[in-house]
Amino acid sequence: MxxxxxxxxxxxxxxxxxxxxxxxxxxRSARRMAYHLLQHDPVGAEQLGRSLEHAVTSLRHCxxxxxxxxxxxxxxxxxxxxxxxxxCVVETPADQNMIEATHGYQGLYYVLMGRLAPLExxxxxxxxxxxxxxxxxxxxxxxxxLATNFTAEGETTAHYLTxxxxxxxxxxxxxxxxxxxxxxxxxxxxSTLAWALMERR
Amino acid sequence: MxxxxxxxxxxxxxxxxxxxxxxxxxxRSARRMAYHLLQHDPVGAEQLGRSLEHAVTSLRHCxxxxxxxxxxxxxxxxxxxxxxxxxCVVETPADQNMIEATHGYQGLYYVLMGRLAPLExxxxxxxxxxxxxxxxxxxxxxxxxLATNFTAEGETTAHYLTxxxxxxxxxxxxxxxxxxxxxxxxxxxxSTLAWALMERR
Numbered sequence: 001m002x003x004x005x006x007x008x009x010x011x012x013x014x015x016x017x018x019x020x021x022x023x024x025x026x027x028r029s030a031r032r033m034a035y036h037l038l039q040h041d042p043v044g045a046e047q048l049g050r051s052l053e054h055a056v057t058s059l060r061h062c063x064x065x066x067x068x069x070x071x072x073x074x075x076x077x078x079x080x081x082x083x084x085x086x087x088c089v090v091e092t093p094a095d096q097n098m099i100e101a102t103h104g105y106q107g108l109y110y111v112l113m114g115r116l117a118p119l120e121x122x123x124x125x126x127x128x129x130x131x132x133x134x135x136x137x138x139x140x141x142x143x144x145x146l147a148t149n150f151t152a153e154g155e156t157t158a159h160y161l162t163x164x165x166x167x168x169x170x171x172x173x174x175x176x177x178x179x180x181x182x183x184x185x186x187x188x189x190x191s192t193l194a195w196a197l198m199e200r201r
Numbered sequence: 202m203x204x205x206x207x208x209x210x211x212x213x214x215x216x217x218x219x220x221x222x223x224x225x226x227x228x229r230s231a232r233r234m235a236y237h238l239l240q241h242d243p244v245g246a247e248q249l250g251r252s253l254e255h256a257v258t259s260l261r262h263c264x265x266x267x268x269x270x271x272x273x274x275x276x277x278x279x280x281x282x283x284x285x286x287x288x289c290v291v292e293t294p295a296d297q298n299m300i301e302a303t304h305g306y307q308g309l310y311y312v313l314m315g316r317l318a319p320l321e322x323x324x325x326x327x328x329x330x331x332x333x334x335x336x337x338x339x340x341x342x343x344x345x346x347l348a349t350n351f352t353a354e355g356e357t358t359a360h361y362l363t364x365x366x367x368x369x370x371x372x373x374x375x376x377x378x379x380x381x382x383x384x385x386x387x388x389x390x391x392s393t394l395a396w397a398l399m400e401r402r
Contacts, residue, residue, distance in 0.1 A: 006301050008294075009271045011256040018252040021245035023237045024230065031295055034256070036224045038269060039314050042257050044222035049253035051219040052238070052246045055212040059239060068239060070210045093209075094232055100207050113240050 012038070064135060066128075067093050067111040076109065083107045085142040089132065089161065091115050091149060099147055107145070110135055115148055116157040129164065136170055143171040150177060213239070265336060267329075268294050268312040277310065284308045286343040290333065290362065292316050292350060300348060308346070311336055316349055317358040330365065337371055344372040351378060 008016075012034060019030035037045040062069040064077035076082070086107025090096045096109050114127050136144050144165050148154035158174055165172045178196040179188050188196075209217075213235060220231035238246035263270035265278035277283070287308025291297045297310050315328050337345050345366050349355035359375055366373045378396040380389050389397075 006294075006298055007276050009260055009269055009275075011252070011259045011271065012269050015249075015252040015256040018245065018249040021238075021242055021249065022234045024233075028295075029225065032225075033223045035293055035295070035314075037222075037253070038256060038260060041222055044219070045253045045257045048216075048219040048222065049250045049257070051212070051216040052250035052253075055216040055235070055239060056243050056246045056250070058212045059210055068210055068213050070212065074210075075208050092236055093207075094229075094236070097207055113236075 061113075065109045065111055066113060066131065066135075067096065067109070081106070084140040086145065087136055087141045087143070088145040088147050090147045091154065091157070095147065095149070112148070112157070115151075115153045116160055117153050118156075124160065129161070132161070133164065133168065136165055137168050141170065143173060146172065146174045150175075262314075266310045266312055267314060267332065267336075268297065268310070282307070285341040287346065288337055288342045288344070289346045289348050291348045292355065292358070296348065296350070313349070313358070316352075316354045317361055318354050319357075325361065330362070333362070334365060334369065337366055338369050342371065344374060347373065347375045351376075 015034045015038075016027070016030045019025055019033050020027065022030075025033070037048075058070055059068045060070075061067065062072070062074035062077055064073050067074060067076075083106050086105075087110055088096075088099060088105060088107055089110045089112060090099060091112050091114065093111055096111055099105050099109075110132050112127050112132070114122060116122060116124065116127065135141075144161075146158040146161055148157045148161075162172050162174075177192070177199060179185065179192060185193065216235045216239075217228070217231045220226055220234050221228065223231075226234070238249075259271055260269045261271075262268065263273070263275035263278055265274050268275060268277075284307050287306075288311055289297075289300060289306060289308055290311045290313060291300065292313050292315065294312055297312055300306050300310075311333050313328050313333070315323060317323060317325065317328065336342075345362075347359040347362055349358045349362075363373050363375075378393070378400060380386065380393060380397045386394065
């Protein structure tokens, strides 16, 4: 079914190929999506088309935090109610939202828009670490909190950034590792428990 | 994370909402797709936008087989090398491709673009069964092969269509049920085996 034998109309073929560029979408899902949109939701298809066009043309990166923004400096970075001495480094805007949802952080953010992944060829240049360095050394930032994921790649990124930022005389911290709130020890995996033991306080 | 606390730029918010209309895509995947397109594949995003627009405006349904087509009668239906006495009814264009891939069918097709699903409110009217009836009673069709899926809904559709078409004096057949080619009996599920026994020949 990869190469359909019946001549498919060109616009359908192009749509399926374009949908395949979405992360996690293979030939079969792309086909299902295309059929669905064309058969049951042409209004949704047009809306998606317009949203894509509009997003690509109107969004850029905030010059301060690197997250998506319509304006040069985003609302969060421009806020006077935030502590300019704290800079929290996250991988994605979704992670930034998660930190914000704790209601426990009043500092500013820097969004890497990715993480170091040597196996995929994503190095410090691709992530423009020099921009983070410039941002963190504005003279106001006192502490950089590394909130990259606790995956192999997130950890690698955190280690790399620690060296980079410490050498600039900045205080660098990392989110605490440990037992998740509300969980029973019996169901916590061994490496989490090992970390929780090591970092007991 | 459903309702992000940070003010998201409007075009990003709209894009995420539009992506959620794709089948099987929830808030989290939509967000991941939006970030991916904007950060790593703006060319792909523009291409997808254009493809959507082009597909919606240029595709219609072939008046003969009901599949997607740019022209009034699609290439398959217009082909002189196909047997006009055989009409194979399938649920989707993808199913049509699967039948075609057998290289064992030389007749024509009718694509339902769905199946009866009373629980979802999809009845005979929604699927425009009167169009199939009209197509099947063109005087040339001798046999209608029902190739809907062997799911509860596909079976319901086949039963309904059998009654409808037999009452018009048409010969109606159904794809054979049985043990899949190349499989060992030990690993075939009981109901498939039961069908294979009943329909032994």
